Amino acid sequence: MNQQDTPLFSALLAHAKRNPIQFHIPAHKRGRGMHSAFQSFIGENALSIDLINIAPLDDLHNPTGIIKEAQALAAEAFGADETFFSVQGTSTAIMAMVLATVGPGEKILVPRNVHKSVLAAIMLSGAHPVFLHPEVDTELGIMHGLSVETVEDALIQHPDARALVVINPTYFGVAADLRRIVEIAHRYDVPVLVDEAHGIHTAFHEDLPVSAMQAGADMAATSVHKLGGSMTQSSVLNVRRGRIDPRHVQVVMSMLTTTSTSYLLLASLDAARKELALHGRERMEKAIRLADEARRRINQIPGLYCPGKEILRNSATFALDPTKLIISVKDLGIRGYDVEVMLREEFNIEVELSDLYNILCVISWGDEREDILRLVDALVKISAAYKDQIGKRTVQVKVPSMPELRMSPREAFYAKTESVPFHESVGRTIAEMIMVYPPGIPILLPGEVVSKDNLDYIEENLRAGLPVQGPDDPEIRTIKVVRE
Ligand SMILES: Cc1ncc(COP(=O)(O)O)c(C=O)c1O
DSSP: OOOOOOOOHHHHHHHEEEEEEEESSHHHHHHHTSSSHHHHHHHHHHHHOOOOOOOGGGOOSSSOOOHHHHHHHHHHHTEEEEEEEEEEEHHHHHHHHHHHHTTOOOOOETTOOOOOOHHHHHHHTTOEEEEEOOOTTTTTTTTTOOEEEEEEHHHHOOHHHHTTESSSOOTTTOOOHHHHHHHHHHHTTTEEEEEEETTTTGGGOOSOOOOOOOTTTTTEEEOHHHHHSSSSTEEEEEEBBBTTTTTHHHHHHHSSSSOOOHHHHHHHHHHHHHHHHHHHHHHHHHHHHHHHHHHHHHTTTTTBBBBGGGOSSSSSEEEEOTTTTEEEEEETSSOOOHHHHHHHHHHHHHOOEEEEOOOOOOOOOOOOOOHHHHHHHHHHHHHHHTGGGGOOOOOOOOOOOOOOSSHHHHHHHOOOEEEEEEGGGGGGGGGOOEEEETTTTEEEEEHHHHHHHHHHHHHHHHHOOOOOOOOSSHHHHHHHHOOO
């Protein structure tokens, strides 16, 4: 195999050049049948490869040609035995991992702070989740991964578990000691499924946490689109043979995937894989250098703190992705969301996310030093505007408590329900998810008992203007609970 090749992208280019008369969908026919403003903005090139699975272009659902070749190159580049492309983001790849490994009533070990796609898959599969406590950072107000001890205790108590889910690294760029976690899970013959939405780049530089495949995990759902340079929505599912049968994974992926797969997304995966395989290290070196400079400069700004390796204290916080800048703003006496809005409205800067206490900025090789200096300059100005408040208002950091699970999420989701006013839901079993997105980690999920503490936390997020979502009632004046 030659990582210089892009079998899928190149075949699409050749097909577009051949320019056959198209009596097939999409009806826009290379853009000619499209709204003209959209067509001219997107451009002829992109529209000429917006194609479907006609025979010369292979089929993602049963690849035998150029998609198979492109996936094999990706597997080699990412250190997997087999790689499946996803045109529905990592969410679908995660659902496929779960649905391919656990069935109704079977146990799956999951950190409570998982992305909603893991929980959706658990609800669809009918598996029984055993929730594990992640490490909580009470200074930053964020949750990290699982400690080795938590995983080992869970396996001792549940040796019959059919899978273990691990987030590596978290949205905030903190990784657990994945090698040891995998080693312990494998002692119990339990496959390790890794949510690697924020880890496509880690295999390509020695200063980054290890990737799931490097750590010996069995499967990893990985967002190439987030940090690896492909187009939004394109991800991969990396598989190691042994505990997992890749043919079954292919079947499950196919069950969950649209039959109208976007060749633009597939081609962008092929091209991003080539870029990572050939130039990943040097590209990541640039991103790490830029992030290091940003971190150094931000830590000189009064009232701001951008954590580095000093927050790595144990096996749950074992390695750091330095390209994620967590910027704690609580000492300015304002919310993360306030800073997000100021950066948007006063400085034309958009961040990745904000929460009650922090903003998160993602640095990639697509950034330039001037971008970093503009961010630092904006933060200097914001800090100066709040200098009188620094150290005066102590912000009490709260992290939502882990609710009691009274009923399986699937049972609660399908139970007879009723809507009750928000404050009257305390003590009831919730039948829907409530989360802040991003990061998309549920504060409450179906089957859990609502506590006042959870409601206070939701209200605080709503008051701060953060995007709380999930319930049937978008205003969250009522909550759907299981009828008693
Ligand atoms: C931890 C985590 N897992 C999974 C996902 C889902 O990834 P995607 O957006 O590619 O579907 C996200 C998205 O933000 C995430 O943060």
